[in-house]
Amino acid sequence: MTNKDYRELQLSSSQLVLIFIAILALGVVIFLLGVSVGKKQAQIADTTQFTSEPLTEQVVEEEPKPVEKPEEQPTETEKPAEQPKDVIREELASHQKVKAETKTKPTPIPRSSGYYIQIGAFKNRDSAYTTAEELKDQGFPAQVFDPAPADTNPLYKVRVGGYETRAQAEEELGKVAQAQGKQKSDYFIWRR
DSSP states (O other): OOOTTTOOOOOHHHHHHHHHHHHHHOOOOOHHHHHHHHHHHHHHHHSSSOOOOOOOOOOOOOOOOOOOOOOOOOEEEEEEEEOOOOHHHHHHHHHHHHHHHHHOOOOOOOSSSSSEEEEEEEHHHHHHHHHHHHHTTTTOOOEEEEOHHHHHHHHHHHHEEESSSSSHHHOOOOOHHHHTTTOOGGGEEOOO
């Protein structure tokens, strides 16, 4: 390598200070733009409607096809136990009706502003709803908050409450922790 191939950039101290200030100003502008975008995302998340009911598909059960047996001649001592097909269908329908009545849909809890106890955040939607159902069975008003559409890491948050004051939420926090066999520090209070 010869001296002609290599060039050196020489800057005075005042030029270095100006470059440093320009880089610093550019960093501040980028930071302020990020804060502005974050505030807009928070406003969008606040206006997003959350659903507490899980989306479920209704399963339609098909009636089984009757198995055809070759006809045998009954003896006089044997009498075939014949039931008309309508009686069987009615009985099947009554069983399905009882089965449908025993399934209870979770009642939606009105979401209001207030204090909530966050129990957990789950990537799996089914895990979140299972945890919420367990809490409801224990008598706590549990809800699942779906992730905001803009979340880069979507989590389903399970929260108990809708309490008017922080004191009420803290009192319930102790009850939830005791019922779950955990410590109070495993949960936190969140304000909507």
